[in-house]
Amino acid sequence: xxxxxxxxxxxxxxxxxxxxxxxxxxxxxxxxxxxxxxxxxxxxxxxxxxxxxxxxxxxxxxxxxxxx
Numbered sequence: 001x002x003x004x005x006x007x008x009x010x011x012x013x014x015x016x017x018x019x020x021x022x023x024x025x026x027x028x029x030x031x032x033x034x035x036x037x038x039x040x041x042x043x044x045x046x047x048x049x050x051x052x053x054x055x056x057x058x059x060x061x062x063x064x065x066x067x068x
Contacts, residue, residue: 018034
């Protein structure tokens with residue numbers, strides 16, 4: 001995918017948005033293409049913004065050695 005290209009060849013400004021129902025109506029090949037591009041975008045975002053991944057999923061009181 002070339003720089004500036006995003007889902008299905010649209011630029012960011014003209015990218016269509018789909019509801020879940022609309023996505024499921026698309027052909028499998030198109031859905032997979034959208035998923036791959038979206039995953040690549042998410043990877044870039046999460047790799048470059050440590051605030052999104054630099055946290056503890058559980059606090060000290062969230063996990064138990066025995067059932068409370």
